[in-house]
Amino acid sequence: MNDMTANRSLWLVLGLSIPILLSIRRSLNRFHRSSKLPENYERVLILGASSGIGRAIAHIYASRGARVCVVARREAELETVAEECRALSTTAGHGEYQAGGKRVIHVVADFSEVEDMVRVRTALETEWRGLDTLVVAAGVSALKPLMEVAGVEKKGKLYTPPQADETALQKTVEVTAAAMKGNYIGPLVAAVSLIPLLSTTSPSPSILLLSTLASVIPAPTRTLYGSTKSASFMLYQSLSIEHPDIHFAFVLPATVEGNFRASAVDGGEVREADPNTKGLKREVVARRCVKALDEGDGAVFLPWLMSWSQLALWAFPDFVKWRAMKKYNFSTDDAKHDVPLF
Numbered sequence: 001m002n003d004m005t006a007n008r009s010l011w012l013v014l015g016l017s018i019p020i021l022l023s024i025r026r027s028l029n030r031f032h033r034s035s036k037l038p039e040n041y042e043r044v045l046i047l048g049a050s051s052g053i054g055r056a057i058a059h060i061y062a063s064r065g066a067r068v069c070v071v072a073r074r075e076a077e078l079e080t081v082a083e084e085c086r087a088l089s090t091t092a093g094h095g096e097y098q099a100g101g102k103r104v105i106h107v108v109a110d111f112s113e114v115e116d117m118v119r120v121r122t123a124l125e126t127e128w129r130g131l132d133t134l135v136v137a138a139g140v141s142a143l144k145p146l147m148e149v150a151g152v153e154k155k156g157k158l159y160t161p162p163q164a165d166e167t168a169l170q171k172t173v174e175v176t177a178a179a180m181k182g183n184y185i186g187p188l189v190a191a192v193s194l195i196p197l198l199s200t201t202s203p204s205p206s207i208l209l210l211s212t213l214a215s216v217i218p219a220p221t222r223t224l225y226g227s228t229k230s231a232s233f234m235l236y237q238s239l240s241i242e243h244p245d246i247h248f249a250f251v252l253p254a255t256v257e258g259n260f261r262a263s264a265v266d267g268g269e270v271r272e273a274d275p276n277t278k279g280l281k282r283e284v285v286a287r288r289c290v291k292a293l294d295e296g297d298g299a300v301f302l303p304w305l306m307s308w309s310q311l312a313l314w315a316f317p318d319f320v321k322w323r324a325m326k327k328y329n330f331s332t333d334d335a336k337h338d339v340p341l342f
């Protein structure tokens with residue numbers, strides 16, 4: 001073997017061993033929540049559990065014997081989910097009661113209403129005397145470009161009507177307030193009402209915020225949705241610094257199958273091709289959420305490749321914007337501003 005070949009082999013071995021050593025270190029440092037909190041003692045509150053990903057998360061916790069409290073506004077759907085959880089828990093061999101409290105409870109509530117969240121907290125204190133895990137899965141969608149919300153259409157350089165009048169501006173503010181209520185005020189009321197209870201009653205307090213890829217990567221038509229989800233993502237990241245005794249996990253999925261778009265606060269049309277079948281499976285997202293809580297993960301992007309999306313936006317902004325326009329079937333006949341305006 002000559003010197004050049006020996007050098008190359010050395011670099012190759014070094015290059016291969018760094019990721020292996022890093023992954024060994026990661027697994028040695030792995031946080032195992034179950035050593036502090038047995039799965040069948042865990043008390044889990046899921047906000048937004050009457051359908052979709054929240055419902056799938058409730059099923060997972062119920063199957064492994066955790067105590068589960070499901071919350072949402074639609075009473076009939078919520079009662080069905082509570083029944084499903086009881087059945088899954090019983091099938092897995094767990095009793096109706098755990099440590100003197102009911103294993104599955106449900107509270108019909110709006111997580112952005114103060115009185116409702118006080119009722120939820122009282123139910124947890126009465127039934128379980130505390131809380132270990134808060135899952136914030138509730139949220140609302142918004143699907144229109146912002147000027148469309150105001151009823152102003154753009155063709156070339158012309159706007160019709162030429163300006164958003166007072167009524168149109170007022171309507172835009174109301175739609176925005178509804179998006180803020182569902183995606184920011186709700187997470188805020190949940191955090192403020194539950195952080196002291198989590199922190200003082202759990203051996204391993206944890207919070208998971210179900211955010212979205214749209215909260216970190218801008219997309220046309222998701223103007224209000226992405227910006228309001230981004231606000232709650234930043235809120236919880238800041239809270240994680242203010243409350244280092246609580247583990248905060250964040251899951252940021254791309255499009256997920258289901259009827260989330262039906263919750264649109266702006267009544268916007270669905271623009272993606274076949275959104276219900278092409279998205280991530282909600283059970284896959286739910287499993288990853290539970291894993292993030294069990295193993296102490298921080299921010300988790302789904303699919304995994306999207307972990308590089310912010311770097312891609314920085315390195316190739318035009319490509320990422322083009323992909324976003326294509327995904328949401330959005331086009332504009334405006335010329336791009338290649339030349340500075342002044």
Ligand SMILES: NC(=O)c1ccc[n+]([C@@H]2O[C@H](COP(=O)([O-])OP(=O)(O)OC[C@H]3O[C@@H](n4cnc5c(N)ncnc54)[C@H](OP(=O)(O)O)[C@@H]3O)[C@@H](O)[C@H]2O)c1
Nearest residue numbers: 048050051052053072073074110111138139212255256260
């Ligand atoms: N679907 C996607 O493509 C996608 C992608 C990325 C991230 N996400 C995020 O995933 C989360 C769940 O979405 P999903 O697909 O499971 O949609 P979903 O089926 O519409 O579920 C939303 C849940 O939130 C509840 N909810 C909404 N507003 C509420 C409120 N004010 N108070 C209490 N509960 C409320 C709904 O129940 P009620 O109507 O009965 O109250 C429902 O149970 C959302 O936060 C969303 O931003 C979704």
